[in-house]
Amino acid sequence: MTLRSLLVISLVFFAGVGRATSASLTSPKEHFGFAIGDDYHLATYTQTEAYFKKLAAQSDRLRLVDMGRTEEGRTQWMVIATAPENLKSLDRYKAIAQRLARAEDLTPEQAHALAAEGKAVVWLDGGLHATETVGTHQLIETVWHLANSTDAEMQRILRDVIVLCVHANPDGQELVSNWYMRESDPTQRSLNGVPRLYQKYIGHDNNRDFYMAAMKESTNINRQLYLEWFPQVVYNHHQSGPAGTVMFVPPFRDPFNYNFDPLVIVGVETFGNAIQSRFLQEGKPGATSRSGANYSTWWNGGLRTTTYFHNMIGLLTEIIGSPNPIQIPFIARRQQPSNDLTAPIAPQRWHYRQSIEYSLAANRAVLDQASRHREVLLRNIYLMGRNSIARGNRDSWTFRPGRLEQVVRGAAGEGKVAGEDDASDSPDGPGGSGSPRLSQKHWDQFRKPEWRDPRGFIIPADQADFGTAVKFVNTLVKNGIALHRATADFSVAGKRYPQGSYVVKTAQAFRPHVLDMFEPQDHPNDFRHEGGPPNKPYDVAGWTLAFQMGVAFDRILEGFDGPFERLPYGQLQTPPARPLPAAGAAAGHLVTPRANDSFILVNRLLKAGVPVHRVRQGAATADFGPGTFYVPTHPAARAILERAAAQFGLDVRPAVAAPAAADLITLAPARIGLWDRYGGSMPSGWTRFILEQFEFPFEVVFAPEIDAGKLREKFDVLLFVTGAIPSQNTRPPPLNRPRNLPPEFEAQMGRITGEQSVPALKEFLQGGGTIVTIGSSTSLAYHLGLPIQSALTERNAEGRLRNLPDDKFYIPGSVLEARLDPTEPVAWGMPERADFYFDRSPVFSLTAAPGASPVKTVAWFESEKPLRSGWAWGQKVLKERTTVATANVGAGRLYLMGSEIAFRSQTHGTFKLLFNAVQLSTASPATASAAR
Numbered sequence: 064m065t066l067r068s069l070l071v072i073s074l075v076f077f078a079g080v081g082r083a084t085s086a087s088l089t090s091p092k093e094h095f096g097f098a099i100g101d102d103y104h105l106a107t108y109t110q111t112e113a114y115f116k117k118l119a120a121q122s123d124r125l126r127l128v129d130m131g132r133t134e135e136g137r138t139q140w141m142v143i144a145t146a147p148e149n150l151k152s153l154d155r156y157k158a159i160a161q162r163l164a165r166a167e168d169l170t171p172e173q174a175h176a177l178a179a180e181g182k183a184v185v186w187l188d189g190g191l192h193a194t195e196t197v198g199t200h201q202l203i204e205t206v207w208h209l210a211n212s213t214d215a216e217m218q219r220i221l222r223d224v225i226v227l228c229v230h231a232n233p234d235g236q237e238l239v240s241n242w243y244m245r246e247s248d249p250t251q252r253s254l255n256g257v258p259r260l261y262q263k264y265i266g267h268d269n270n271r272d273f274y275m276a277a278m279k280e281s282t283n284i285n286r287q288l289y290l291e292w293f294p295q296v297v298y299n300h301h302q303s304g305p306a307g308t309v310m311f312v313p314p315f316r317d318p319f320n321y322n323f324d325p326l327v328i329v330g331v332e333t334f335g336n337a338i339q340s341r342f343l344q345e346g347k348p349g350a351t352s353r354s355g356a357n358y359s360t361w362w363n364g365g366l367r368t369t370t371y372f373h374n375m376i377g378l379l380t381e382i383i384g385s386p387n388p389i390q391i392p393f394i395a396r397r398q399q400p401s402n403d404l405t406a407p408i409a410p411q412r413w414h415y416r417q418s419i420e421y422s423l424a425a426n427r428a429v430l431d432q433a434s435r436h437r438e439v440l441l442r443n444i445y446l447m448g449r450n451s452i453a454r455g456n457r458d459s460w461t462f463r464p465g466r467l468e469q470v471v472r473g474a475a476g477e478g479k480v481a482g483e484d485d486a487s488d489s490p491d492g493p494g495g496s497g498s499p500r501l502s503q504k505h506w507d508q509f510r511k512p513e514w515r516d517p518r519g520f521i522i523p524a525d526q527a528d529f530g531t532a533v534k535f536v537n538t539l540v541k542n543g544i545a546l547h548r549a550t551a552d553f554s555v556a557g558k559r560y561p562q563g564s565y566v567v568k569t570a571q572a573f574r575p576h577v578l579d580m581f582e583p584q585d586h587p588n589d590f591r592h593e594g595g596p597p598n599k600p601y602d603v604a605g606w607t608l609a610f611q612m613g614v615a616f617d618r619i620l621e622g623f624d625g626p627f628e629r630l631p632y633g634q635l636q637t638p639p640a641r642p643l644p645a646a647g648a649a650a651g652h653l654v655t656p657r658a659n660d661s662f663i664l665v666n667r668l669l670k671a672g673v674p675v676h677r678v679r680q681g682a683a684t685a686d687f688g689p690g691t692f693y694v695p696t697h698p699a700a701r702a703i704l705e706r707a708a709a710q711f712g713l714d715v716r717p718a719v720a721a722p723a724a725a726d727l728i729t730l731a732p733a734r735i736g737l738w739d740r741y742g743g744s745m746p747s748g749w750t751r752f753i754l755e756q757f758e759f760p761f762e763v764v765f766a767p768e769i770d771a772g773k774l775r776e777k778f779d780v781l782l783f784v785t786g787a788i789p790s791q792n793t794r795p796p797p798l799n800r801p802r803n804l805p806p807e808f809e810a811q812m813g814r815i816t817g818e819q820s821v822p823a824l825k826e827f828l829q830g831g832g833t834i835v836t837i838g839s840s841t842s843l844a845y846h847l848g849l850p851i852q853s854a855l856t857e858r859n860a861e862g863r864l865r866n867l868p869d870d871k872f873y874i875p876g877s878v879l880e881a882r883l884d885p886t887e888p889v890a891w892g893m894p895e896r897a898d899f900y901f902d903r904s905p906v907f908s909l910t911a912a913p914g915a916s917p918v919k920t921v922a923w924f925e926s927e928k929p930l931r932s933g934w935a936w937g938q939k940v941l942k943e944r945t946t947v948a949t950a951n952v953g954a955g956r957l958y959l960m961g962s963e964i965a966f967r968s969q970t971h972g973t974f975k976l977l978f979n980a981v982q983l984s985t986a987s988p989a990t991a992s993a994a995r
């Protein structure tokens with residue numbers, strides 16, 4: 064052995080962090096055949112997966128974790144990177160992170176000892192939005208650097224931090240990279256015109272699914288976040304940066320959500336600063352924050368934002384970049400330095416590799432910060448958890464803008480709000496001098512007993528659709544929430560609850576998430592200036608999931624207890640199986656129309672050729688109400704009924720006697736066509752997912768097929784979601800046709816038009832077809848000249864009708880209550896009042912007299928304050944206006960669902976409107992023999 068080789072060996076030895084000699088590691092260039100960030104080159108998931116496996120086998124700093132399958136069946140990988148000695152005790156460090164985050168049964172001394180011992184856990188992801196290709200590529204390069212770098216900073220990082228490198232969307236990377244790389248001439252490569260959504264069902268909305276976790280990928284990610292690793296910092300990579308800048312970096316603009324711990328926000332600021340500082344140190348200008356973009360911390364449901372409700376520091380960046388070189392444009396206002404854009408960047412040509420370098424620097428900044436503050440981060444997540452538990456164990460009040468307004472208005476009524484600032488150099492700042500000083504009495508009003516936060520929520524097992532309530536409970540399970548179930552009947556506050564009811568106590572670390580799922584979001588009235596336009600919330604303003612799903616629950620304001628068993632974390636729940644009652648001499652079975660899962664049962668029966676009817680009225684409805692399903696005795700029926708009663712806990716009862724034929728309609732399988740477009744519509748994808756979940760067979764139909772007409776030969780019912788049918792007076796932009804379109808997609812190119820498509824749809828309706836329109840596609844009613852008009856209009860000075868401007872009426876995504884006519888067949892099984900999802904939705908006035916009109920109201924806003932959760936500026940104009948209507952058109956039927964009845968697969972409370980409409984499309988009056 065030469066002296067020189069001895070020296071090399073000892074240097075490597077004293078480096079402390081394992082061998083990690085680059086000689087033994089395969090670089091990205093060696094593996095992929097190009098360097099990450101080379102212009103015109105993208106890696107597929109197949110190649111990336113192989114690289115992660117190769118590198119993990121070569122490096123003693125990496126461990127590969129199988130997070131589960133994707134919706135298309137791929138394996139979703141997470142690469143854990145840390146020092147080799149940490150890898151040996153990974154389970155110990157995971158247990159420490161878990162115990163500190165849950166903050167249960169820990170004294171502060173124990174917690175501090177754990178924080179001293181533990182490692183910071185930091186999540187770095189990539190590729191969630193697959194066309195934002197910088198995401199996956201910076202992730203590949205980051206894993207390589209974590210495995211290969213030997214500089215002192217990296218050694219310190221690996222010693223202090225466990226880095227979770229998470230691939231957020233394998234299917235998307237495979238689709239997008241293959242599409243891009245299909246051109247052999249690199250300069251012809253383009254991300255334009257990817258043929259379908261980059262997540263099987265929901266594309267970009269894959270970042271809207273994290274409290275719901277309907278998709279496999281969100282479920283996998285949530286498991287790592289909230290049941291396994293509990294990272295203190297979660298860095299979610301996105302693209303693209305605001306024009307004229309390179310990157311949006313936290314902190315975010317207001318409003319922030321009052322449900323979570325303020326330590327979260329301070330943490331976000333700290334890490335945002337760390338990224339900004341590092342950029343400046345490395346001579347990387349062009350990062351903007353806060354007012355630089357529209358991102359706030361109000362909304363729950365994104366990968367980043369759901370972490371806030373779990374006491375985690377959630378970071379989002381949006382970077383510019385493309386494998387095709389781009390130009391940073393000259394945008395005048397992006398050249399003025401400000402607190403939110405300290406170092407503007409000159410307009411210039413920009414290469415992919417530069418975006419990778421910025422991302423690597425941002426990751427390093429986050430990891431360096433986590434390393435330096437390792438113990439503080441661990442202590443803080445414990446502290447936030449402990450704060451939450453304490454708040455849930457005593458009377459506490461959560462600030463809500465609406466309540467504050469009430470108190471202030473009350474004080475104003477007493478003449479107590481005169482401005483009291485006489486000092487000319489008031490330090491109060493903007494709004495300070497106009498902000499009233501109120502008395503202790505008014506403060507006490509804000510502390511009303513009935514305004515206390517609930518100590519817990521009870522979900523009774525005897526509600527009409529307990530199966531759906533259990534689905535709601537499972538969203539909490541997937542979000543790491545602690546749950547109890549009653550082992551016996553019990554009483555709280557004078558009310559009896561049956562065994563099997565669920566109890567969600569708020570004395571738990573993730574209390575902010577619990578409150579956010581059950582309590583209304585009270586969005587502030589947020590305008591640019593008095594009388595000015597609204598500051599549009601990022602995504603939506605209100606979402607209370609328990610409302611959207613139509614779950615019955617009670618809020619309990621006092622401490623309470625009972626015969627409750629604590630459920631193990633992460634244990635998915637199923638409704639209790641019900642034995643099928645013997646039909647005996649009875650004439651078959653009756654099935655509840657109030658449970659969504661009854662539609663799965665009916666679809667299975669119809670598929671097996673078993674006759675199924677619905678009881679319109681009369682004694683035969685048992686106490687299920689109109690629309691009760693009636694399944695006559697049939698040799699194939701029993702096994703299917705038995706299985707569904709067990710699987711879904713459905714309420715099925717013997718039919719004492721066959722209902723009268725006059726009271727019945729007979730169902731038949733419906734030929735369903737669901738509209739979609741080339742590239743994929745997200746609302747259509749969500750609806751596709753819902754139809755599959757509820758076992759409705761269907762076909763996807765594109766504009767060319769619709770325009771070809773003769774639709775009645777192929778379909779009984781056509782579904783048009785928001786975005787399908789244009790309004791009468793909009794001219795759609797020309798079709799964006801990708802170069803070299805593969806011929807199999809020719810039949811998908813096109814769009815629904817007034818000229819071509821509407822006549823075909825009219826013919827379909829007149830021939831007896833059914834069309835269901837949702838949201839903006841209800842414009843079909845105007846194309847057809849039905850006697851309705853928008854309720855959201857006013858006359859201007861010249862007497863012309865125009866849409867209400869945003870300063871008079873503005874309801875971004877929010878939950879509103881509407882009244883239903885449950886005798887209308889499309890509303891069968893629905894309660895008389897239900898929560899609807901309203902997302903800048905159309906609202907109707909019927910213009911013809913009720914008896915003489917082909918249009919009939921099914922659901923309407925009853926009060927002048929229908930808002931249940933979110934923000935509804937000017938909501939009083941909704942009073943007595945229609946949100947759901949049905950219209951006869953020739954022999955057919957058109958449904959107008961103004962509200963989003965199938966929103967992101969969250970609105971289980973209104974799914975029945977969709978299911979009934981589909982089912983009724985093939986229903987016929989029962990013949991006398993049917994009732995046998």
Ligand SMILES: [Zn+2]
Pocket residue numbers: 192195300301302303
């Ligand atoms: Zn994105």
